[in-house]
Amino acid sequence: MSLWSRADGRAIDEMRPVTIQRHFLEEGEGSVLVKFGKTTVLCVASFTEGVPRWRKDSGLGWVTGEYAMLPRATSDRSSRESVRGKVGGRTHEISRLVGRSLRAAVNMQALGDNTIVLDCDVLQADGGTRTASITGAFVALADAVNWAVAKGIMKPAPILTDSISAVSAGIVDGHAVLDLPYEEDSRADTDMNVVGTGSGKFIEIQGTAEHEPFSRDELGTILDLASIGNAQLAKIQREALLGENAIDARIIGGAW
């Protein structure tokens, strides 16, 4: 086991280089380009006043997400879902995950009668597109909330209760590793996506035994790695949001 090493030379608990570029485009109340290694996702937040019809008169806001891949995000071109005329199962599943994860960080009463849509479009995919999407979308969400507060639409209260990020961890060649690129992901025995808060709690855990069922011990090891990853991501998000063009820190609550 001492001779085993990852194809890209990383330690087992080491993330790929992560960058978060805010204000990538001018359109969008938040516009973030996030990279986990080669994986590149454009996360754009759209703020609109009002909520969907079924949410009317509840006094609560709404946050939702849509995920998609450009046709040549991967090494082979895929046909567009618009051309095929329907959204595929994987797209549906990840869109729902993104929205659900971010909603967990939002004080809907504080958001009030407003809706924020997070569009996560994968420009390049090399494993971890859903975790990069959630991580980048949180930053775009914070920018959108900050925009609304600056506009006076909402008050500078902790509308976001904590930060949210996501990372994958899994078992490859019998080794538990953090943040799997496509090369590892495609042959992992177990692959888990963990959405966590800045204060170290869990929002969503999705673990799948791709080839071998996994034990309670293996699960523990994977969760340990994921927690290391999410702690790093929370720090990077914080630096991005409080660096240049810092947001009003009061809009994010908790230990953050």
Place this chain on the structure above:
Amino acid sequence: MSLWSRADGRAIDEMRPVTIQRHFLEEGEGSVLVKFGKTTVLCVASFTEGVPRWRKDSGLGWVTGEYAMLPRATSDRSSRESVRGKVGGRTHEISRLVGRSLRAAVNMQALGDNTIVLDCDVLQADGGTRTASITGAFVALADAVNWAVAKGIMKPAPILTDSISAVSAGIVDGHAVLDLPYEEDSRADTDMNVVGTGSGKFIEIQGTAEHEPFSRDELGTILDLASIGNAQLAKIQREALLGENAIDARIIGGAW
């Protein structure tokens, strides 16, 4: 806390009454009506020779699942997905889960150049439709494999490596409980679906903080409950398959 009790009077680690009725219909190489309390799912296995085009010449078989709800499975009627012209995100997500879960139990080389489709149609829904579907679909799958072995299409080897079942557990009113009906599911803080093997390992874990992020300790408690539930389900599956019209026990491997 001593005064709290579940609306249906169950202990926190008690399943709803579970029944598995094999040979419910004559069509289908496996035809199982499974009930978790009021939740009622018809699971039908269709065995066909040959595999999908992208799997050709691999020497490997294929197993997939499709999940759907009848329009009046719930207390309000929903419009049909066929009439709306597209499959919704939730349906897609559960269909993918059912297929992925069952594939984890199949020795694809032993299955050879054959495909089995598991159709899980929810006749009545009261929470836990996906876990009942997986639990029932495994029995239908075993019946289909048994049928093929009896027909001489495959040899009586452990084509299924273990049994597979699924159960939900979660935190309701601050209490960890097993097998949530709709009434509990709709107000749970955390809801987890756990797919496990007869030998106690995990195939898939999906846990979502619906209202409150959850801690590592809470996760541990939920997994303990789920393991209790899956052990009971494995026993019920075994009794169903080895009772009247018993299958050839050699087709399921492991401790089973």
Place this chain on the structure above:
Amino acid sequence: MSLWSRADGRAIDEMRPVTIQRHFLEEGEGSVLVKFGKTTVLCVASFTEGVPRWRKDSGLGWVTGEYAMLPRATSDRSSRESVRGKVGGRTHEISRLVGRSLRAAVNMQALGDNTIVLDCDVLQADGGTRTASITGAFVALADAVNWAVAKGIMKPAPILTDSISAVSAGIVDGHAVLDLPYEEDSRADTDMNVVGTGSGKFIEIQGTAEHEPFSRDELGTILDLASIGNAQLAKIQREALLGENAIDARIIGGAW
């Protein structure tokens, strides 16, 4: 001709065993499992207050039907219409027939500002799925009307003007026979579906020369058989509705 006999040994004017099981599920204002031999259909009635937009302010109620087959209702699995993204011609045609047939028995003024949808889902198909659907749906419809009367939503008047049932008859191997299973249906020269009332009148006649044009005399013989079948079905419906958990008999008018 004396040597000819039906594959299942029935007399030419003999129905397959027909069973009608009310209250099959708890959801649905009416929930009926109907069997014509192996053909098995779940008929569920959904009662809602209000009518479709185009019917608003007319003072008239509305009744409609939807028919569908589960993918493995037949000996070969069919792909789902939801997955294919459109409802097929045959499904459309039968859904329209079910709704039209039942509407013929409803006093829309007495139904008032209410809608009843009849979902007929074929669990197993062996010929006669549309006739079993109509026959079972009438019982579910009566249960739904009875439910609304019991709830005080409508008054106990003859909201249903008569009972409605349907049966097939046709010419096989030169012999006119009643209630064709798939084996006969697929090679019939002429196949006719007849929807009739409890008092012996016709609601809908659909006769098709599958292989040979038919004469006025042959038509007469087929209609005679169909009338025998519908009379038996009306009796079975009456027994089901007035047996255990009897409905309020005043809601069905006429000789019934």
Place this chain on the structure above:
Amino acid sequence: MSLWSRADGRAIDEMRPVTIQRHFLEEGEGSVLVKFGKTTVLCVASFTEGVPRWRKDSGLGWVTGEYAMLPRATSDRSSRESVRGKVGGRTHEISRLVGRSLRAAVNMQALGDNTIVLDCDVLQADGGTRTASITGAFVALADAVNWAVAKGIMKPAPILTDSISAVSAGIVDGHAVLDLPYEEDSRADTDMNVVGTGSGKFIEIQGTAEHEPFSRDELGTILDLASIGNAQLAKIQREALLGENAIDARIIGGAW
């Protein structure tokens, strides 16, 4: 009752003026403009060598039909089914009826490995569009068969076993009448479409009690009228096909 008369002054057993214009366009192996009064349908036959995949190697040909209405065929414009993205139930039902009716007249063995598609596009609708479609499509079908025989693709045998036409009859204001325009059709108690052969037999009967169940006697009266109408239509078809640019009469068999 002696004072009752039809809005357009016709006798109860009188057809509207029927015209059949062959070779309406140059494209199409048959191209027929048929009128039943104001109802105007363009029926075009397309002959192609080969049969659909599921019919391969059967030695049998194939005939099918497609029916559609132009958006402004009626007094109010309807949106296009192509724009709505799906074919409606009524369109499906009539397309299937057209194909089924014409196939009843075709000797599929004599047609051999060839397919004929009949497109019936309603330019203007005033009741009876399906009966005009079938009547016109038969003439286009005969022209297409004649074309193939003239080309030497098929031999001059009775590929068509008889002529096929269709007409409606029904009960309006208590009076049985033939060939209902929209004004009568929309308020008929019973409406029946009858597809018949040139030799007076039935291919398809579809009768619906729109408002009142009908008796065996009323059915008899309606069928009498329909037979009068179909006999007239067969004569008009014959004159059209054997007049100018006469077809080879040997391709249609029977008494025709």
Place this chain on the structure above:
Amino acid sequence: MSLWSRADGRAIDEMRPVTIQRHFLEEGEGSVLVKFGKTTVLCVASFTEGVPRWRKDSGLGWVTGEYAMLPRATSDRSSRESVRGKVGGRTHEISRLVGRSLRAAVNMQALGDNTIVLDCDVLQADGGTRTASITGAFVALADAVNWAVAKGIMKPAPILTDSISAVSAGIVDGHAVLDLPYEEDSRADTDMNVVGTGSGKFIEIQGTAEHEPFSRDELGTILDLASIGNAQLAKIQREALLGENAIDARIIGGAW
């Protein structure tokens, strides 16, 4: 070059025979059958009071177009877009062109709170279907406006500011030619569709180098030919509209 001639013997600046038949059908506020040689298009105008929702309260009317081809308009049958479940790119493109072109001739304020839809259905296609559609649709539009003025819905003002027609011109075998049939269109180096007004101005120019880029000089020659064509078409439109059943000439403004 002196020996070159067009397959149909026309001069290079000669249109095919153009006919415009008004009142082709009774339904439709305008109903025009237009022919450019064999190309045959039915153009029907539907006038409705009110405008689309997004146009409400603007005081402006709306005019739009829909273009489609019958399945056997061409020498090979195409499948219907309704059956395929979507409108193709070419159909979309031409529908948009028709609507845009006609709107250019409409005084939307004078049209007021009314909508006119132009349906252009190609019965037979031999090149130039979009130019024939626009040319015929203008006449149907004028008839619809005339109908509304006659009804008193609008005042007899110049609601149409000019006449609109369209023609193709292009370079075939190195020769600039007017009004290309399919045989020329399919092998043209450059093909241009020019929509013009009765007073000789341009509404829309679409020129495509199908095989060879074209120069400014070639463009000039093509535009000269198109202007000749559009002048002839304007004259034919005028004769059609002011001949039998002449419209009120005041509804069309300008030199017309």
Place this chain on the structure above:
Amino acid sequence: MSLWSRADGRAIDEMRPVTIQRHFLEEGEGSVLVKFGKTTVLCVASFTEGVPRWRKDSGLGWVTGEYAMLPRATSDRSSRESVRGKVGGRTHEISRLVGRSLRAAVNMQALGDNTIVLDCDVLQADGGTRTASITGAFVALADAVNWAVAKGIMKPAPILTDSISAVSAGIVDGHAVLDLPYEEDSRADTDMNVVGTGSGKFIEIQGTAEHEPFSRDELGTILDLASIGNAQLAKIQREALLGENAIDARIIGGAW
């Protein structure tokens, strides 16, 4: 008129700042980020061996394009075409334009049995998205051809016969101007998109009178401006392709 000036201060014949960034992503045989001012388009070329079925055995290659906008490319979010289930008319129209324009520059025989797809995804839209798409897609196309030549799949011959670019010009407030941003485009009287070659010829001209018909003189002025723009774009393309990581110049023919 001397006081009129453009909102962004440009001269009437001045392009917005144009940048072309090659190798924007690692996936794609060509990957170009092109900007015309704020308008930002990602153009990715996908090279695959083989051609579409209908092109088989022709000895000719194939090039096609697909255009789409991300949901928040504009100031208001649009719903995704994949979610709506169909591609809109505008998207269809521009996709067809992109493919047609690029094909005009390709020697299909030299391309041989290979296909190149150009995906143009608009990240941010401020007018001129179709012209930026074509301009950027040509550079991605050249990179893809260069890649194939470097790989030895094709020989270093002039597979591209010339460079291709596109620009808009139009009449705003009575002034002819080059390269219209959204603010000008939305109120232009005439708007023209001109696709040209590096050697100054035309590939496609699309000019529309949005509010006022235009004259032959105005057309001339607009074309003059467009030629100025396309000459500048050809120079920028050339600098991009022959600068850092220069392509093999032999793959582009003509004066280029």
